[in-house]
Amino acid sequence: MDQNADASFDPSKNYDEDTLAQQREIEKEIAASQAMVSQLHTFDEIVEEYSQEDAIYRQKIEDLKSRFKNLRKTRGDGNCFYRAFGFAYLEKLLNDGKEYKRFLDIAQKSKDELIGLGFPQFTLEDFHDTFMDVVKMVENPGTVDGLFQAFNDAGLSDYFVVYLRLLVSGHLQQNADSYVYFIDGERSVKEFCSQEVEPMGKESDHIHIVSLTKALQIAICVEYMDREGEKCNSFKFNPFESLADDTDTAPAFTLLYRPGHYDILYPL
Amino acid sequence: MTSMEKRLQKELQAMTKDPPAGVSVNTNSLTSTLSEWIVDIEGAPNTLYEGERFQLGFKFTSRYPFDSPQVMFIGPNIPVHPHVYSNGHICLSILTEDWSPALSVQSVCLSIVSMLSSCKEKKLPPDNAIYVRTCSKDPKKTRWWYHDNSV
Numbered sequence: 001m002d003q004n005a006d007a008s009f010d011p012s013k014n015y016d017e018d019t020l021a022q023q024r025e026i027e028k029e030i031a032a033s034q035a036m037v038s039q040l041h042t043f044d045e046i047v048e049e050y051s052q053e054d055a056i057y058r059q060k061i062e063d064l065k066s067r068f069k070n071l072r073k074t075r076g077d078g079n080c081f082y083r084a085f086g087f088a089y090l091e092k093l094l095n096d097g098k099e100y101k102r103f104l105d106i107a108q109k110s111k112d113e114l115i116g117l118g119f120p121q122f123t124l125e126d127f128h129d130t131f132m133d134v135v136k137m138v139e140n141p142g143t144v145d146g147l148f149q150a151f152n153d154a155g156l157s158d159y160f161v162v163y164l165r166l167l168v169s170g171h172l173q174q175n176a177d178s179y180v181y182f183i184d185g186e187r188s189v190k191e192f193c194s195q196e197v198e199p200m201g202k203e204s205d206h207i208h209i210v211s212l213t214k215a216l217q218i219a220i221c222v223e224y225m226d227r228e229g230e231k232c233n234s235f236k237f238n239p240f241e242s243l244a245d246d247t248d249t250a251p252a253f254t255l256l257y258r259p260g261h262y263d264i265l266y267p268l
Numbered sequence: 269m270t271s272m273e274k275r276l277q278k279e280l281q282a283m284t285k286d287p288p289a290g291v292s293v294n295t296n297s298l299t300s301t302l303s304e305w306i307v308d309i310e311g312a313p314n315t316l317y318e319g320e321r322f323q324l325g326f327k328f329t330s331r332y333p334f335d336s337p338q339v340m341f342i343g344p345n346i347p348v349h350p351h352v353y354s355n356g357h358i359c360l361s362i363l364t365e366d367w368s369p370a371l372s373v374q375s376v377c378l379s380i381v382s383m384l385s386s387c388k389e390k391k392l393p394p395d396n397a398i399y400v401r402t403c404s405k406d407p408k409k410t411r412w413w414y415h416d417n418s419v
Contacts, residue, residue: 019411123333194368
């Protein structure tokens, strides 16, 4: 913006402090009003709120109602994809012991892989330990309520998010050759990871989802609720499709995407 | 012990046991909760800052490592560098926008040493005069514009 265009702009005054204080206020308000992961909602409960953004969403929610029963909201703090992914997946593992064993193995091995990539051991260990504590809540014996408490406890939930971010970063760096052309700006994969993946609050895009599903070998589905068309578009992220023994893997869970945000969907 | 203290204890141990070249924690400076540190750093050999000694002041909030540390040059010798203001404030993206909880005191120190090492001409930031006159005491309250990664 041309600073001269604003008659009240005083070049000798410092505006940064006010701007940042305002940003902090907004963050506080979001934290106070939105659970990190919410209880189950019906579509009738959220239709008014969601269609305020755009009237077309009313129609698209009707479409969702024909296929899904409930939704769980996540906090709009830039970490929503990771929190939605983590909660929905662990919730699914509560009823799938075989998949849980497979995942536990991958999760345990991932620590040494990340250290091998150069992440400092002492910071990584902290995040990995807490991550594993949350994962193991699935087995002793796990309940949806237990997971709900954990994902709303910042001391567990944020550590869990950090570790998922590191897994995404690790996968991108290990496969830098396949991703370098999908990164905008003249940035290396490593730079992209330190700017758009590892910091908390940085939002997730297609490339983050692809990486996390590949790193953990989990197929998921995303319903895209954008402003185009009349129905939601579903898109399946299938990390197995490039493998020879391709079977039609059922997605572990489904997320709802509205521009800039991810929630969790529960089928009928 | 709070999770911030626990984490900083671990970091301190790693830094004193196996300090990176040219970086050492000034252990006399540590407060009991570890919320403030002073780290001595030395300009790397064969760079414009070879042999020069600087001090970095670190301050941590109880939300560390989710909140980034406040980091600035302190003491009598502030390096003359295009990203370092004469009041000690440093324009480095990992100190604000690109901070990640997986970073550490050590990785911040290494980034700063490397920022000094790649400098080709000792000069102040172009907006030093106005910035130093108008900025907040806390460099984390500046909205930094990161544009040049070459120095």
